[in-house]
Amino acid sequence: MAVTASVERATEDRPRARLRRIAAFAFWLRRTALQSEAFLLPALIAASIFVGVIAHFHTVWAQPAMVTLPLLLGGFLLRFTAQLVLLVVSALVVVVDALTSHPARPTPGTVLLIGATALIVLVMSRGRVRLGVRGTRGESMLFDLRERLQAQGRVPQLPRGWHLELALKSAGGQSFAGDFLIAARSDQDGVDGWAADMPAEQSKGCGRLQLGLVDVSGKGLQAGTRALLLSGAFGGLLGSVPPSQFLAAANRYLLRQGWEEGFATAVHLVIDLETGDYECYSAGHPPIAHLAAGSGRWSLRETPGPVLGVLSDVEYTPTRGRLEYGDGLMLFTDGMIEQPGQDLSVGLDRLLGAAGTLQTKGFGGGAARVVDTVARKTNDDRALVLVWRTRHGL
Known part of the structure; x- marks a missing residue:
């Protein structure tokens, strides 16, 4: 009976242990990986290349304009110099897709969309450089400052x-x-x-x-x-x-x-x-x-x-x-x-x-x-x- 009870407790603890491991990984991802450019920049570059490959072979479900998604994420999470690197890679992905596609792509509208996104991201990045923060920390800092201002009046x-x-x-x-x-x-x-x-x-x-x-x-x-x-x-x-x-x-x-x-x-x-x-x-x-x-x-x-x-x-x-x-x-x-x-x-x-x-x-x-x-x-x-x-x- 004791052995059976121990086996039952071990079986019940397995889902909890799995959830704890998932929570620990999510915590590490948020506090370490998402704050490290050594992780973020290669990941976003790989995402841009992956989007280019999928867009080349699956034109119905993916388009070259989807490289704007890694660019937007980079605008929130990367420093200015790292964003320039990501922008160059994304431009190369679009150029390679244009040279190897038949009929030729991307369309002028796609080029305009990607260029406008890149400009917006760089302008956002310049503001974050002046503020001295990157990622969403700038908004959280302003939120904290607002809370401190309101706390003075409590x-x-x-x-x-x-x-x-x-x-x-x-x-x-x-x-x-x-x-x-x-x-x-x-x-x-x-x-x-x-x-x-x-x-x-x-x-x-x-x-x-x-x-x-x-x-x-x-x-x-x-x-x-x-x-x-x-x-x-x-x-x-x-x-x-x-x-x-x-x-x-x-x-x-x-x-x-x-x-x-x-x-x-x-x-x-x-x-x-x-x-x-x-x-x-x-x-x-x-x-x-x-x-x-x-x-x-x-x-x-x-x-x-x-x-x-x-x-x-x-x-x-x-x-x-x-x-x-x-x-x-x-x-x-x-x-x-x-x-x-x-x-x-x-x-x-x-x-x-x-x-x-x-x-x-x-x-x-x-x-x-x-x-x-x-x-x-x-x-x-x-x-x-x-x-x-x-x-x-x-």
């Missing part, structure tokens, strides 16, 4: 009664934008430098939420690369320096970059999660809006301050207020209020009018609703942040 978990929503849309619907949000929260006294700016009796036991909404000059992909760099730098500063010094430190960092188009606007909001008191610092940014639940009205809180990256040795003074239960704050970038040929006051009135429905329809999902209502078709990056306070459990 808001830490808030205590009960506090809520936050972000709606961010880029110009043209692209993945990168010049607007971004950074956030940090501290639960211990003095961890973010706030307590050092406050009297001891006020700082004791405080939890702080800091938000930074930044609008980099330009829009879409043009501003996306600068926004990526600044989000990492500003995210490191947020919570590491006292709130009163954050925008000044960000301004000094931006000045050191020496960009020709290097300015940015920003609004920095610091909220005491115990009392609802807040401070708002602005660097050339549009005003924030405060909803008072008692009156049901939105009011603008202007906070003057120079834009980042233009002047040195500047100081930023805050505007102070308090969020009571039912109150809300709205932070936004200029893409929400700017319209060609219109004054900013018109855009502000339109935005506050759309935000007036939040009390009746609810704040949940309100950020996206306001953006779609006010700036759905705007050809600019736009971002809107809603922060509101409710009683515990609501």
Whole structure:
């Protein structure tokens, strides 16, 4: 009986062992073979020659134009010099087929197709050479960078009664934008430098939420690369320096970059999660809006301050207020209020009018609703942040 059971277990394990070997081979193929030109270039050359041979003897099922398939794969997986070698081999395959075929081939359309494919592949390759990557790693790198940019704007978990929503849309619907949000929260006294700016009796036991909404000059992909760099730098500063010094430190960092188009606007909001008191610092940014639940009205809180990256040795003074239960704050970038040929006051009135429905329809999902209502078709990056306070459990 024991021998029979062992044989049965061995029989059951064979398919699993076979699957493990197949998975190991696939992993090796993806991580080693497909990243090695010593393997890829001979394989693609052999594929081009094989296509030429099949096209020569089987004209119904294969045509010389099929050499474009190895060329396309080479455009994604090979370096520029290796692609030139593959292109020469593919051209020789087409020439040999033309000289040995009766009637003569390829047709002018086939030559045009192969030439256009080769041109596209070489242009793609030049871009990858400039980027310093090959294969699909360039796209995966950009995907990773986009994820890192979005991670900077992930808001830490808030205590009960506090809520936050972000709606961010880029110009043209692209993945990168010049607007971004950074956030940090501290639960211990003095961890973010706030307590050092406050009297001891006020700082004791405080939890702080800091938000930074930044609008980099330009829009879409043009501003996306600068926004990526600044989000990492500003995210490191947020919570590491006292709130009163954050925008000044960000301004000094931006000045050191020496960009020709290097300015940015920003609004920095610091909220005491115990009392609802807040401070708002602005660097050339549009005003924030405060909803008072008692009156049901939105009011603008202007906070003057120079834009980042233009002047040195500047100081930023805050505007102070308090969020009571039912109150809300709205932070936004200029893409929400700017319209060609219109004054900013018109855009502000339109935005506050759309935000007036939040009390009746609810704040949940309100950020996206306001953006779609006010700036759905705007050809600019736009971002809107809603922060509101409710009683515990609501």
